Amino acid sequence: MKKLINDPRAVVEESVEGFGMAHADLVDVHTDPIFIVRKGAPVAGKVALVSGGGSGHEPLHAGFVGHGMLDAAVPGAVFTSPTPDQIIPATTAVDSGAGVVHIVKNYTGDVLNFETAAEMAQAEGVSVRSVLVNDDVAVEDSLYTAGRRGVGGTVLVEKIAGAAAERGDSLDAVAGVAEGVVRNVRTMGVALSGCIVPHAGVPSFELAEDEIEIGIGIHGEPGRHKIPMEDADGITSRLLDPVLEDLEIKSGEQVLLFVNGMGGTPLSELYIVYRRAAQILGERGVKVERSLVGNYVTSLEMQGCSISVLRLDDELTALWDAPVHTPALRWGM
Amino acid sequence: MKKLINDPRAVVEESVEGFGMAHADLVDVHTDPIFIVRKGAPVAGKVALVSGGGSGHEPLHAGFVGHGMLDAAVPGAVFTSPTPDQIIPATTAVDSGAGVVHIVKNYTGDVLNFETAAEMAQAEGVSVRSVLVNDDVAVEDSLYTAGRRGVGGTVLVEKIAGAAAERGDSLDAVAGVAEGVVRNVRTMGVALSGCIVPHAGVPSFELAEDEIEIGIGIHGEPGRHKIPMEDADGITSRLLDPVLEDLEIKSGEQVLLFVNGMGGTPLSELYIVYRRAAQILGERGVKVERSLVGNYVTSLEMQGCSISVLRLDDELTALWDAPVHTPALRWGM
Structure with missing residues (x-):
């Protein structure tokens, strides 16, 4: 470690x-x-x-x-x-x-x-x-x-x-x-690697070299299933499809699309996931009105990401756009 | 990979x-x-x-x-x-x-x-x-x-x-x-792990389990020396001391302190480095007027960080504070 x-x-x-x-x-x-x-x-x-x-x-x-x-x-x-x-x-x-x-x-x-x-x-x-x-x-x-x-x-x-x-x-x-x-709002995540809690000193869980965990929690606790490694487009579907189904998003609705890094995944890879997620939403006639891409809710140095979709209305959009000034999120001031 | x-x-x-x-x-x-x-x-x-x-x-x-x-x-x-x-x-x-x-x-x-x-x-x-x-x-x-x-x-x-x-x-x-x-401005970095270029598929360099590289570049190219792993306070001194020496910073001067993550290091650890760096500057009578902490210049998923110190004057401080609106850096608008 x-x-x-x-x-x-x-x-x-x-x-x-x-x-x-x-x-x-x-x-x-x-x-x-x-x-x-x-x-x-x-x-x-x-x-x-x-x-x-x-x-x-x-x-x-x-x-x-x-x-x-x-x-x-x-x-x-x-x-x-x-x-x-x-x-x-x-x-x-x-x-x-x-x-x-x-x-x-x-x-x-x-x-x-x-x-x-x-x-x-x-x-x-x-x-x-x-x-x-x-x-x-x-x-x-x-x-x-x-x-x-x-x-x-x-x-x-x-x-x-x-x-x-x-x-x-x-x-x-x-x-x-x-x-x-x-x-x-609904979310689902994937882990490509585990993470190590400092005072434990050992990985909280292990994944084989060709294995990922779909539906992981933010503490490395088990998700839905471990599957063999897939490409980014395939993984994006596996995360986004259940989110959209559960949220019952329909064509014509507006959403905020949030691709969140788990800490150890390069930003460039998060944008590859964002790309496919936005394409899927476009194919379904859903309008991505706002977006957020980056490491905001992490699991130490875990590699992986989560996709969140928030159904927007004018009220939520206006509140999202309102000025904010914090160490990690800032706009309008 | x-x-x-x-x-x-x-x-x-x-x-x-x-x-x-x-x-x-x-x-x-x-x-x-x-x-x-x-x-x-x-x-x-x-x-x-x-x-x-x-x-x-x-x-x-x-x-x-x-x-x-x-x-x-x-x-x-x-x-x-x-x-x-x-x-x-x-x-x-x-x-x-x-x-x-x-x-x-x-x-x-x-x-x-x-x-x-x-x-x-x-x-x-x-x-x-x-x-x-x-x-x-x-x-x-x-x-x-x-x-x-x-x-x-x-x-x-x-x-x-x-x-x-x-x-x-x-x-x-x-x-x-x-x-x-x-x-x-002067900078020095440390790597705790290597990173993998996607089309290469293998780590650009290897570090043993108890080894870190001081003075690493942002492509994993060699730095000053590999040394056994140390604690964060020790590593912070090894990065900051040469930076301050080269910049010839004197007591009473004002600086911007920038702790930059290489991509795979948790934000919490960057703040532990920031803490010690700010303490060292304080001990030397240098005033930290502005700060930046986060992943801004990364090396894919490399674990590690760099410390930059920028000597400030009123002109540079005002330009730093001026409104900016980009995907990764935003304030004042």
Whole structure:
């Protein structure tokens, strides 16, 4: 195992410290317990968004803290849920009195810990609404989940709900927007290689030299099936077809197409996947109105990608286009 | 070898096609020969910037085509210089009559081909100035170079010279700004693993399980020396110390600190390197005024990073801060 780290047990702490130094204009980093808040939070009168989860998926979530997106991010240990004693102070720190929306990826640990934190924060007088992201069509239940996992679509939920909060929507309205995105986004991923959790030091799973895993989760947990290696066009169909079927996309509809790298795949390859995905959508009469290509929800150095499709309407498109200024996503300002 | 590709010989073509589809609002893609131009180019009265080089370093260069940065990018085959028959039409396509600056990374093939193209374009009535980027302090001459190689600092040259062109500077002035950046930026990189050129199918070089290469180039060509694996703080010193020494940075000066991923290294690890680099600069009394962390000048899926330091003055800082809108770098608009 070769990693650019020091003590494997200090990876999250040191990485977050560096993140805070690089983006001191945008965020404040709290270290005991660890959480990251938007500079100047709480923003008077604004509903706050808090998300979090295991580390190892960077830039998710800390990279999305800032204007028009998250007010706080709570990183757990690598691939491990953050604890309520982190989530509670993050929640109270960013509440302006207008309430807080928790955006929770559907993993058993995350769900439990955010639930506990929401109850405790509410006991302290903070109104909390929780929105569960479960966009992965690959499996119904998984190693770490009852129900579908929350994966790449999370970044779209955070961007669009963040824009709703920024324009002044109420707590119920922001939660409603987030739930609307969840209803209209689906994702499926593929792994070409495993990844190595720093303190474990061994690959979380193994793939043979000619084997890939279709429907992989973002922790290297099993997907639908292992198959022999195929070309990019074939793999793209295997990911996109179930997404479109599940979303029941029809000719004439408009979508956002998001090709997300898992961390170790060159950008050039993501564009080869994007090319075929856009062609398939075109053949079906679906209009790609917006796109996003890059490494946004990763699994350490895993090679592979996921494809997300979000059904757009004028409202979601306008919120997607709204200005955002975070370390990892920025436009309009 | 597992890659998300189809025909290994069609990698650049298909990737650029997907890139053009994803960013149709920003760029136009020409396919025969291949080059990418800014939407709406030539921009009346504006000096144009053209860069290019071997593919495999994405988002460099095509990802930096757009407002405030490049007017055209010319991708060669993977790790292979583009040819004059690509560079010439790219140059003439974006010339408004105000002239064109070629930004050329110092590799023998790139230098020769851009030189030939500049002569041919000039014969067609285009005023061309060439600026050579040679920021790599690791080696004096290399496998592919007479003199120092052009590496990570290239993105800083393109951003800052692009801002000068956008504000209306003359051809000589834009070239002068670019040369000023080159004089004030230095870079050094490390590889933890090799990378695989698609049509070759085998690693370009091998590193043992406990071995890293200090001073690596962006094509996997040899650096200063192979050493046993060290921790991130130790590696950071090995990269940053020669950079600061060569740049003769003094206490009280202001810099931009750029930690660049080679493609296969998680963002969390880049921030661990950033942390130590910023600490070292702080200990020396150097003020980190601006920062950039991420995968901007890559070597396919290579694991590793480079550290660049750019000495800032008010002029360079203002040009760095100026609005930019490209697929891979965007702010202020």
